[in-house]
Amino acid sequence: MRFDDHTRARLDELHANRLHRTLLTLESPPGPLATVGGRTFIQLASNDYLAHASHPDLIQAVADGAARWGVGAGAARLVTGHTGAHADAERALASLVGAEAALLFSTGYAANVGAIQSLLGPEDLVLSDALNHASLIDGCRLSGAKVLVYPHRDVEAASRLLAEHRARYRAALLVTDSVFSMDATAAPLAALRALTDAFDTGLMVDEAHALGIVGPAGRGLSADAGIVPDVLTGMLGKSLGLMGAFAAGRASTVDLILNRARSFVFSTGLSPALAAAIPAAVSLALAADERRTALAIATRTLADGLAAKGYDVRPGTGPILPVWLGTPDRALALAATLWDGGVLARAIRPPTVPPGTARLRVVPCALTSPSLVTQALAAFPPAP
Numbered sequence: 084m085r086f087d088d089h090t091r092a093r094l095d096e097l098h099a100n101r102l103h104r105t106l107l108t109l110e111s112p113p114g115p116l117a118t119v120g121g122r123t124f125i126q127l128a129s130n131d132y133l134a135h136a137s138h139p140d141l142i143q144a145v146a147d148g149a150a151r152w153g154v155g156a157g158a159a160r161l162v163t164g165h166t167g168a169h170a171d172a173e174r175a176l177a178s179l180v181g182a183e184a185a186l187l188f189s190t191g192y193a194a195n196v197g198a199i200q201s202l203l204g205p206e207d208l209v210l211s212d213a214l215n216h217a218s219l220i221d222g223c224r225l226s227g228a229k230v231l232v233y234p235h236r237d238v239e240a241a242s243r244l245l246a247e248h249r250a251r252y253r254a255a256l257l258v259t260d261s262v263f264s265m266d267a268t269a270a271p272l273a274a275l276r277a278l279t280d281a282f283d284t285g286l287m288v289d290e291a292h293a294l295g296i297v298g299p300a301g302r303g304l305s306a307d308a309g310i311v312p313d314v315l316t317g318m319l320g321k322s323l324g325l326m327g328a329f330a331a332g333r334a335s336t337v338d339l340i341l342n343r344a345r346s347f348v349f350s351t352g353l354s355p356a357l358a359a360a361i362p363a364a365v366s367l368a369l370a371a372d373e374r375r376t377a378l379a380i381a382t383r384t385l386a387d388g389l390a391a392k393g394y395d396v397r398p399g400t401g402p403i404l405p406v407w408l409g410t411p412d413r414a415l416a417l418a419a420t421l422w423d424g425g426v427l428a429r430a431i432r433p434p435t436v437p438p439g440t441a442r443l444r445v446v447p448c449a450l451t452s453p454s455l456v457t458q459a460l461a462a463f464p465p466a467p
């Protein structure tokens with residue numbers, strides 16, 4: 084088969100299964116509204132929960148950072164791409180989560196893949212929640228460690244797996260999202276910490292959807308649960324309004340990640356202009372209690388309104404509202420109806436979620452005002 088025929092055949096499969104995806108071109112900066120094709124939509128699909136991605140203070144911090152440090156790092160951090168801006172940012176991030184040290188990565192995907200791959204090898208064991216983010220799954224695979232998947236949030240099942248398998252491996256690590264990105268469920272972190280301690284196992288927590296939202300001043304679910312993970316990854320592209328991510332933990336753990344994470348060692352450093360804005364992004368997020376309150380109100384009103392229309396909406400921790408529809412067809416149909424009604428919400432289909440659990444992921448932001456919530460709800464037809 085010609086290569087071109089191969090790619091077209093694979094694309095045809097995606098179309099046939101209603102799993103083909105396309106890019107949506109926004110003509111506006113991030114915020115509660117989005118312009119697409121000259122039309123204005125209520126934005127209910129972004130992870131910019133605090134609406135900090137277009138905050139004037141943060142825009143200024145990036146502009147100042149670019150003026151002071153330039154735009155490109157010019158090399159991997161271990162070569163010559165490490166600046167005072169990166170060092171200051173790492174101190175601010177370690178302090179945000181109460182860790183000894185933190186290491187910046189250019190994306191959360193790179194942080195998760197790199198951290199797991201750097202800490203484990205084929206002699207080791209990794210336990211992974213069944214609904215973990217793709218980047219954690221890929222990190223587990225790349226590490227070469229034995230991977231055991233436990234049912235979502237099932238501490239008992241994880242305990243049985245550790246009892247049966249732990250002794251045969253050199254080191255073990257349990258990895259979990261803190262707030263799960265497509266379900267808004269929260270990992271039972273206190274129980275997982277007790278379990279991993281009992282089995283001489285490390286705990287790695289991905290705080291992507293909890294940082295800026297959950298816990299005291301938005302310090303995350305680990306802080307809320309009063310536990311200290313061995314490795315904590317935090318993403319800067321969601322509530323913090325920038326991009327990039329970090330892995331935090333004991334200084335020795337972070338040193339090993341710095342030395343062995345291939346997505347760190349072999350990748351150009353995060354833009355120093357962005358790095359320079361990280362302390363401002365952290366301060367802004369810590370001081371955002373008013374926005375967190377507004378976000379909680381918008382989330383609650385949307386959830387109540389959707390339930391009143393008969394939708395199977397399953398609120399959890401934070402602003403993510405999964406609206407259960409089952410098949411990709413139903414999720415796509417509702418997204419299309421909302422589009423016609425001026426609301427931007429995206430259908431979430433496999434492989435992002437397990438087959439049979441396609442859904443709409445409805446997410447307000449802190450600037451989704453009560454009147455925008457009312458307008459958005461009006462665009463939802465009664466549930467079929």
Ligand SMILES: *Cc1c(COP(=O)(O)O)cnc(C)c1O
Pocket residue numbers: 189190191192193195216218260264289291292318319320326327328
């Ligand atoms: C978004 C996300 C990531 C990846 O972070 P990026 O900075 O977007 O690459 C990792 N883990 C979870 C749970 C996420 O939601």
